[in-house]
Amino acid sequence: MDSQRNILLIALMFVSFMLYLNWNETNNPQPQGQGVTQQAQHSGDVPAGSDASQPLTQDSVSNKLITLHSDVLTLTVDTQGGDIVRAELNKYDAEFDSKDKFLLLKNQPNHVFVAQSGLIGPDGIDTLKGRAEFTTNGTDFSMANGQDELRVPMTVVKDGITYTKTFILKRGNYAVDVDYTIDNKSDKAATVQMYAQLKQNLMDDGGSLTMPTYTGGAYSADDTKYKKYSFDDMQDKNLNLTISKDGWAAMMQHYFVAAWIPHADGDANLYTRTSDGQGFIGVRYPTTTIAPGTTTTMDATLWVGPKLQDQMEATAPNLNLTVDYGWLWFIASPLHWLLATIYGFVGNWGVAIIILTFIVRGAMYPLTKAQYTSMAKMRMLQPKLAEMRERIGDDRQRMSQEMMELYKKEKVNPLGGCLPLILQMPIFIALYWALMESVELRHAPFMLWIQDLSAPDPYYVLPLLMGASMFLIQKMSPSTVTDPMQQKIMTFMPVMFTVFFLWFPAGLVLYWLVSNVVTLIQQTLIYRALEKKGLHSRK
Template identity: 80%
Template sequence: MDFQRNILLIGLMFVSFMLYINWNETTKPQSQGQGAIQQVQHDSDVPISLNASQLLIQNSVSDNLITINSDVLTLTIDTRGGDVIRAELEEYNAKFNSRDKFVLLKHDSEHFFVAQSGLIGLQGVDTLNGRAKFNTTATDFKLAEDKDELRVPLTLTKNGITYTKIFILKRGSYAVDVDYTIHNKTDKPASIQMYAQLKQNLLDDGGSLTMPTYHGGAYSTDDTKYKKYSFDDMQDKNLNLTTVKDGWVAMMQHYFVAAWIPHSGGETYLYTRTNNGQGFIGIRYPITIIASGTEISIHSTLWVGPKLQNQMEETALNLNLTVDYGWLWFIASPLHWLLATIHGLVNNWGIAIILLTFIVRGAMYPLTKAQYTSMAKMRMLQPKLTEMRERIGDDRQRMSQEMMSLYKKEKVNPLGGCFPLILQMPIFIALYWALMESVELRHTPFILWIQDLSAPDPYYVLPLMMGISMFFIQKMSPSTVTDPIQQKIMTFMPVLFTVFFLWFPAGLVLYWFVSNIVTLIQQTLIYRTLEKKGLHSQK
């Protein structure tokens, strides 16, 4: 197989890959995964039925709101229920060059996305009559410059029981601890059950053919490290699972995620619901009994922020998997680590991408050399193969036997040009995902006109340069293709790639362009070496 056909194969694999990932993002996940995941059947008791439908479909907001500020988060809390109805990320702009901060959680008419939590059960504060209204000492709370932690308590006393809901924000962290302290001052035991859920409009999965991204739910259990559960899945079937530890539920979008992480010490129930155009994904703690005259605390964590892998990994097991690298995560994750390490040295993500490309292509140089060497040897055998076809005619069995005999005699592997290419493709695809999922590239400048590596090149310079470099790769590669249709496809391939890359993020196009430049350099060096050995290219 010569290089022209290799490029055709790359093109077909690339287009197939883009179609596949776009299809994969817009179709439902398959089964719930392997392992002993229990299906939880809901009982007909009041606490669970409240959680399922009647209680938490309220969208109205009270007039009693408080604001909590850390160095990276600004949260708006409704004291009725203590729900987080707005979350601004202080270090991320809404749009490129915008002064407005990115808002992940919001209570808008067009996009409703909130994080709710509360207490149900016989002595729960959330009932059919409405959500509990907490009291606070102020309406604005801010992390002091000389402090690393901010604790904001919301309190309520009802029927002899004091409930305290505490929001704990730490400096530089997007993990917000949401804890309950319940002090039972009555002469009878109290029974409560905590829930925490994310509620959002039922939206499209999001993304496009050139930028396939996921917008929907996800969860983790003891037996399933990470699984998406889209809005379509929620509408088709309610999720009812149980996990003992290390579980969480989330709603994701490109670069950002909100997630509830329970710390129950026992079985936690994961569920989804839909109602009136909204989807819920949440967790329920086991029922807790508080003895008379005693106090207990229930702990949970709300992650609300960007997909920062190191922080998420420290917050909850497998939460970093929401940075979705697909099935090649075991390659993409080390590549992202290497990219971040290089950035720590050069302090420019564009230059880091360039250096990473050189490192990756350098590491694959032995494969590239083997590929071109095999192609050169195959070209040398073309005259003999042509003579063989003319001599043997249509006897395919004899032709196959004599070809294999010739390959063995000349020590040529007819698939030698294909195997290195096939081995390289997973690395290319993994690097594609690593770059696409990196929130660090969002609104990040490179040089000159490229001021956002996560957005397309505004002047299409990089895609055009990529197409030109691909054209020169073709020109430098001798071809034995004689079929007119294949020749036309090969001629059109750089144009097709250029059109695709017009809408790709500049960081991805930069990687592909630099990769082509490295290919041209390697191709030139390898051909010169082969010519010295007598393996001349037939231009």
Template identity: 80%
Template sequence: MDSQRNILLIALMFVSFMLYINWNETTPPQQEDLSVTQQGQYSGDIPSSLEGSQLLMQNSISSKHISIHTDVLTLIVDIQGGDVIRAELENYAAALDSENKFVLLKKDPDHEFIAQSGLIGSNGIDTLNGRAQFATTTSSFFLEDNQEELRVPLILVKDGITYTKVFTLKRGSYAVDVSYIIDNKSDKPTSVQMYTQLKQNLMDDGGSLTMPTYRGGVYSVDDTRYKKYSFDDMQDNNLNLTMTHSGWAAMMQHYFIAAWIPHASGEANLYTRTHKGQGFIGVRYPTTIVVPGTETTLNTTLWVGPKLQDQMTETALYLNLTVDYGWLSVIATPLHWLLSQIHEIVGNWGVAIIILTFIVRGAMYPLTKAQYTSMAKMRMLQPKLVEMRERIGDDRQRMSQEMMTLYKKEKVNPLGGCLPLVLQMPIFIALYWALMESVELRHAPFILWIRDLSAPDPYYVLPLLMGASMFIIQKMSPSTVTDPIQQKIMNFMPIMFTLFFLWFPAGLVLYWLISNIVTLLQQTLIYHSLEKKGLHSRK
């Protein structure tokens, strides 16, 4: 029954294995290569391309594009179609210490990721002959210091009907309202169907072994609160879902997301498709009839920005679930909330992680005490178990019966040292996911050389300290292992974990290091108490 350490070894290996599991579980008309599906969905690309992204970065906007500037967003909109072809996030750098802003949407030669919207249908302004050509009064729009809201209109007059596409942006918000105001002053009714979609080059999911992340499609529709639909899925099968009450279509990556949230009355259609090496996910609205002498407004919202849970919750139902904590979200969500509350007080995410670790390990102290008490009692019984084996021999049934009698007499649970560890594992894994998915930790400094908690420690100090602390814990813990091979495996565990953690984000390694330090403190207190009772023996 030297199974205590074996189960502990398996549990530790299981934790390590779970850390690396990647929980991964549209198109308007153009002037070339146009086709229409049976559902009326257009395939192809849109005209007009940027003549180099550097021109945009220098705010040299051609007459084909307008720029929209708020305190958090800089958008470039193509006036042919009114698509958002570039989105810079003002509060997020492209890289640590970079002066360039992070670009979520772009139309570069090597990577295209844009947000499209338009009007198709019998009288749509986006037709087989091309996209709508809007007019605007100026090429640059700014949210002034005394403004809370910025409205940017694009206007097209055709056949007695005025189409106004309006972008509405608010201070501090990554939610962009997009409206089509259709004023029918003609003598005939007009029939249109609004669509919104995201278009991006087909790419792999991204991420790495130590930082598994997801890049691809994701959606919510009626009873399906949140579901990923990768580029591989899109190539295998086109989605064609009915959206009755609420939902959204999005493409996301680590920390950031672009999503269309429709405001449709009636049944809408959520779809995906691929075309010429690009993937599309979007929503088609029900057909709208605008009778002569009336005005109708069609509304949608584009979220383009970081995965900020509070703001996303206010923007769309279940959009916050794109901060994907996997199957332990019920634990990870309150842990992230607690971490955020601590950060509001201390102002440093590294310090917040340390305090959170003390809180979590403090709450688990009764389990930790039960674990080490049981392990100590099991070690105290080893001489009796050895004598029992020598006396009984190979009679396994009798051996099992007498062992259970001994455990009952001594009030020892043979699994008591392992069960608390198993109960703690979900918390460890949930914390891992909560820290890894937190955009707040991106480029967040801690102290001295740790200038980005979302990146590995550049000098490997934290992983080495973590390995050392794990080695000390192992030496302090009572052991029943006598087999030389098992002892070598256990001695190798700190080295193996150190190698793993060399490439983990510093915030995660910091959590594990502090957790080990707390464990050492708790072990000291527990063993001191056990020694008074005559139970503890480390060797």
């Protein structure tokens, strides 16, 4: 099998991969609009309790807001209920070269995405009639220079019981602790149940053929390390799972995620529901009883930030899996680690990608050498194969047997030229996901006109150079293809790849371009060595 046919094979695999992504997007559409499922337990923001059959009023954000500032987060909290209705990521721009910061949580007319938590039950402060109004000693709280932690308490008193909700922000950390301290100074026991949930509009999961990103729910439970649960899934069936130890409930999008991590004393319930065109995913704690004259604390952690794998893994088991590398995670994960390690030395993600490419192609050099050697031996056998076809005629079984005997005698593996190319595709696809899911590459500059490796090349220079390098590889590779149709297909292949890569992230195109350049270098060296052995001819 000559190199042109090998290129055709890898191209067909590549196109099949892209068509699969498109098919998956088409056959798993996400809901749009504001449909309401019949399976929703009730309307409103308070999760189901003992009185879930009663109607609820839809709570809106009040005008009493407070703001919490750390070095990486700016949170806006509604004192009615104590929900986080806005989360601004101070280290990330909304768009490339924008003065505005990225908003992960928001409460806008066209997009609601908020983190809610509260206390329900007989003595809870979040009821079917409304939510409690907390009081604070200010409206704007900032982490001072040299301060590693910011604690902002909010209080409400009801029937002799003091409820204190405290937000705890830590320097350099996107994990926000939310504590409820219940001081029961009444003369009877108080029974409450804590919940924490994320609310967002039902929407399409987003993405495109070349950028198949996901927006929707995800969770981790006892028997499931990580599983997506889309808005479509939420409308079809409500989740009702038990978390006895590690677990979390999240809503994720490209590069960013919000997740509640419960710290319940006992089994927690993980649930989803939909109501009034909005989806909910959250956790409900077991019921807690506070005896008269005693104090109890319940808490949860909210991750609200970028998909930083090390920090997420330190925050909760399996939370780092929201960086979704797909079924090739076992290749993509070490590639990302290696890429990040290289970046730690060179300080430029584009240069890190180039070095990574040389490492990957260098590791594959023995296979590449075997590929071209096998191709050369196959070309040497072409006259014998032609004579064999003429002698045997249409007897395919005999032809196959004698061909295998010839290969065995000459010690030639007819598939030897395909293996390196077949291995390249999983690596390419894994690197595709590694680069797609790496928030570190978001708005990361390379040099000159490439100022965002996560976006397509604005001037299409890299895709055009990549196409040209493919054309050179074809020209350097000798061919035994005589069929005019096959020749046209092979000539058109670089053009097809170039068109595909016009919309690919610049970082991925850079990898493929450098990979082609390395291939050209390796081809030249290997062919020179083969010519000395008399195994190679370009004629």
